[in-house]
Amino acid sequence: GQSLEQPSEVTAVEGAIVQINCTYQTSGFYGLSWYQQHDGGAPTFLSYNALDGLEETGRFSSFLSRSDSYGYLLLQELQMKDSASYFCAVRQDYNQGGKLIFGQGTELSVKP
């Protein structure tokens, strides 16, 4: 079977740092992506890791360890607007499209 595991909920305070973990077990792996979704709206792309290591984009960073089938999303200097659901997703296919399989999502609540 295929599975992606991430915590269902995380709570943090404004200005803090939070890490959302993702472990995966899938048939085929070509990369790990992260998406943000506010209140059931359109998911938006945050980051993509094809190789081991850390990718940094502003306040957000994403890490991948392929040997451990593990990755995380790190959010720094949390703001109230970061309250949202965050999904990890495995790219299963090297074809142009990629074919992503998503985790069930982590709901992040940022408190003042």
Add this chain to the structure above:
Amino acid sequence: TAGITQAPTSQILAAGRSMTLRCTQDMRHNAMYWYRQDLGLGLRLIHYSNTAGTTGKGEVPDGYSVSRANTDDFPLTLASAVPSQTSVYFCASSDRGDGYTFGSGTRLTVV
């Protein structure tokens, strides 16, 4: 504004009726996808298309069909709707597979 347009935004459908959810993109992406999102289950892939003229089955294809006659359009059809197909449906597209662009979704209720 470039992106993906989905229609309708929401719909209530009687069980047994058919319906087509429309999805159009103007980014000239080769790959397109249909996902459904249910509470607690995340996004599940229904069907996908890597390029015009080709389609493939995802995780939950039963009860749905798709076609890809051209690059821009990727309609999803429910031939005979059932209540378990009540969900929010998202269409997405991708150029290189590393980042998807999603539409705003169609909220479908089958009664």
